[in-house]
Amino acid sequence: MDVIAAMSETDIPVVQGPTRQAFIPLLEAHREEILSVKRKTFKYGAVDRQQLDVYYPPVQNRSASGKHPVLVFIYGGGFASGERIFPPPLDLCYVNLGAFFAKRGIVTVIPDYRLVPEVKFPEPIEDIRDAITFIVKYSEQVETEDNIQADFSNIFVMGHSAGSIYTATMLLYPNLLSREIRTRIRSAILTGGAYRFSPEIPAAAAVPFLQLYGSWEQLLEKMPATLLERATSEALEPFPELLVMASEKEPPMIAPANLEFIAALNSKIGQDVPFSIMKGHNHISPHWALGSGQGEEWAEEVTQWIKTRSGSR
Numbered sequence: 549m550d551v552i553a554a555m556s557e558t559d560i561p562v563v564q565g566p567t568r569q570a571f572i573p574l575l576e577a578h579r580e581e582i583l584s585v586k587r588k589t590f591k592y593g594a595v596d597r598q599q600l601d602v603y604y605p606p607v608q609n610r611s612a613s614g615k616h617p618v619l620v621f622i623y624g625g626g627f628a629s630g631e632r633i634f635p636p637p638l639d640l641c642y643v644n645l646g647a648f649f650a651k652r653g654i655v656t657v658i659p660d661y662r663l664v665p666e667v668k669f670p671e672p673i674e675d676i677r678d679a680i681t682f683i684v685k686y687s688e689q690v691e692t693e694d695n696i697q698a699d700f701s702n703i704f705v706m707g708h709s710a711g712s713i714y715t716a717t718m719l720l721y722p723n724l725l726s727r728e729i730r731t732r733i734r735s736a737i738l739t740g741g742a743y744r745f746s747p748e749i750p751a752a753a754a755v756p757f758l759q760l761y762g763s764w765e766q767l768l769e770k771m772p773a774t775l776l777e778r779a780t781s782e783a784l785e786p787f788p789e790l791l792v793m794a795s796e797k798e799p800p801m802i803a804p805a806n807l808e809f810i811a812a813l814n815s816k817i818g819q820d821v822p823f824s825i826m827k828g829h830n831h832i833s834p835h836w837a838l839g840s841g842q843g844e845e846w847a848e849e850v851t852q853w854i855k856t857r858s859g860s861r
Contacts, residue, residue, distance in 0.1 A: 550842065558797045560831050567832040568638060574840035575640040582640055582839050585647035588693050592659065592682035593675065600659035600679050601632055603646035604694040609653050615699035617858040618683070619649055620657045622676055623835070624709025624740065627756040628665070632658045644839035645847075652851045655690075655698040657683055661714075664759040669770060672760070673718050680705070681729055702734040704854050705788075708835060712741025713772060716809075720775035722783055731786055735857055737850055739793040740831055742802050743809040744773035776812050790821045791853050793846060795829035802831070824849060 575582065586604045605616055623630045623642060634641050642658055649656040659679035661672045680703065683690055687700045707715035715736055718724055725733075745757060747764050761767035768774060790813065794806050810821045826834050826846040837843035 558799050558830060560799060563797075563830045564832050567830060567836060568641075571833070571836040571840055572637050572640075574842065575644055575836070576637075578644075578839050578841075579640060582644050582647045585650045586694055587643070587646060588690075590682065590686070590690070592679045595662070597660045597662045598675060598678070599632075600657055600682070601646060602683070602690055602693070603650040603656040603658070604696055605650045605653045605655065609651050610696070611653055614859065615697040616653055616655050617702060617704060617854050618655045618657065618698050618700055619704045619706060619854060620659070620676075620680055620683075621645060621649075622661075622705065622707040622711030622715055623658070624707070624711045625663070627672070627710050627760050628663050630663070630710075632660050640839070641836055645835050648838040648844070648847060649851065654851065654854060655696065664756050667760075669761050669766070670717070670721060670724060673714050673721065673724065676714055677718055677725060677729065680733075681726075684729065684732060699859060701732055702858055703732050704735050704737065704857075705733055706737035706739065706850065707741065709740045709831065712738040713743065716741065716743060716772040717770070717775065719788065720772055720779055720783075721770070722779075733788045735789045735791065735853070737791045737793065737853065738806075739826070739834065739846075740795060740798060740802065741772075741792075741809075742805040743771065743776075744805055745771050773809060773812065776809070776816055779816065784817055787817050787819070789857065790819065791824065791850070792821055793824045793826055793850075795826045795831055795834060797828075797830040799831060 585606060588602050589599055591599050632642055633639060646656045646658055661675035684700050691698055705715050716738060719736060745767060757767055761770060792806055792810055794803050806823060810823055813819060813821050828843055834846055838847055
């Protein structure tokens with residue numbers, strides 16, 4: 549069965565369950581291969597949600613010379629759900645992503661972060677910042693664990709959905725990133741994100757937004773589109789090179805929101821931001837596809853994006 553070709557719906561609650569169920573057996577067939585990639589857990593903060601996993605390139609996939617690029621992946625989940633390793637039978641999701649990129653010679657980091665309603669803005673974004681700060685501060689410990697050289701001076705951050713919103717916010721929110729960390733972020737890859745929100749969205753969908761931001765007034769003040777509009781040139785310097793991606797079968801609001809955000813970025817930072825469509829995919833499927841043998845082309849594009857920019861500055 550060609551799972552990618554069979555996808556047609558776009559509504560996230562409608563596609564989430566069937567998409568997962570379609571990919572579970574495909575990933576299960578590759579369980580041994582996926583789990584063969586070494587993974588090490590580190591604690592970057594005091595609470596249980598402040599942990600991260602590092603996936604190490606297997607020896608046969610390592611570069612003969614030079615350091616390996618570092619990718620930090622920030623998953624989505626509508627601010628209220630998501631974890632770096634799900635319980636069975638979903639337990640290969642995100643592990644497959646870590647293994648996929650590690651097997652392409654990329655040291656891959658997947659942190660957990662705190663979820664609403666237990667936290668308020670900007671605490672989850674501070675978690676993501678702290679996870680990146682941890683791998684930089686303790687880079688020797690991370691490398692020693694598997695006797696590998698990683699290029700922590702050229703970090704790539706990839707978000708999906710809420711993870712893209714958090715990643716964009718981290719880069720745009722004043723004084724959240726230290727200059728030391730900002731200068732180490734070589735590129736951000738934003739997938740499946742929406743960067744402007746309206747009180748017209750259904751009340752049920754608005755609940756996690758209001759739990760995070762506290763009110764619509766605060767949300768409209770702090771959403772990425774507003775932060776970009778108000779950002780000073782000094783605050784945007786340096787700004788990482790961006791790649792923006794969306795699935796072919798995203799909900800109707802996401803593609804226009806991406807194009808609007810890209811136009812604003814082009815105007816504000818003078819960067820010709822590329823926009824790439826993940827063909828055949830819905831909002832949920834891109835990351836479930838990795839390691840399944842289907843629908844992996846978007847991640848090969850990301851791999852090429854990372855490798856052509858590694859160590860280039």
